[in-house]
Amino acid sequence: MTIKVGDQLPEGKVQEYLEVEAQGCSIGPNTFSVQDLARGKKIVIFGVPGAFTPTCSTKHVPGYLANYEALRRKGIDEIWCLAVNDAHVMGAWGREEKAAGKMRMMADGTGDYTRKLGLEHDFTSGGLGMRSKRFSMLVDDGVVKLLNIENGGKLETSDAQTMLRQIG
Secondary structure, three states: OOOOOOOEOOOOEEEEEEOOOEOOEOOEEEEEEHHHHHOOOEEEEEEEOOOOOHHHHHHHHHHHHHOHHHHHHOOOOEEEEEEOOOHHHHHHHHHHHOOOOOOEEEEOOOOHHHHHHOOEEEOHHHOOOEEEOOEEEEEEOOEEEEEEEOOOOOOOOOOHHHHHHHHO
C-alpha cells in the first residue's frame, strides 16, 4: 500500500555516507532510524530511481540544491534524496553534486524502506532492477503533509519548484 498524506512515516532504517566523523557517527556508512531523524523536523524527502542516472543528476538533485535557501526560508530543516543504492554510491554522488551541508544523500540499499513506503518500481527492463518511483514529500514531525508521485520517467510534480509552490 502506498503511503499517503496524513500517514506517519513507517519505521525503518536508511544509511548515509559521512565524510567527517561526528558525535556517535564514524566516517563511512552510518545507519539511521528514519523516525529518529524525522522527529521534530520539517523535511523534504524526494526519491529517485538511481544515483548518477540522467534525469536525477541533471535536473532532480540540482533543482533541490539550487532551491536550498528558498526551502530553508519556508521552514524546511532538511532535504533528503532517497535512492535504492548503497551508501558508498550515494556518498560519491553527493560529493559530485556538491550536496554537503545542503542535502542528505540517503541510501536504501536493499529497497526495504522504499517498499514500506509503497513507492517501489520495477526498472528491470532498463537493467536497474527494483528501484524507487520518482516522488517528493513534505514530512512534518514524521507525518506526511504533501506527496507527489510521478508517472513514468517524468519530472513534473516532484521537482523543487513544485514543492516550493505547494509549501506556499
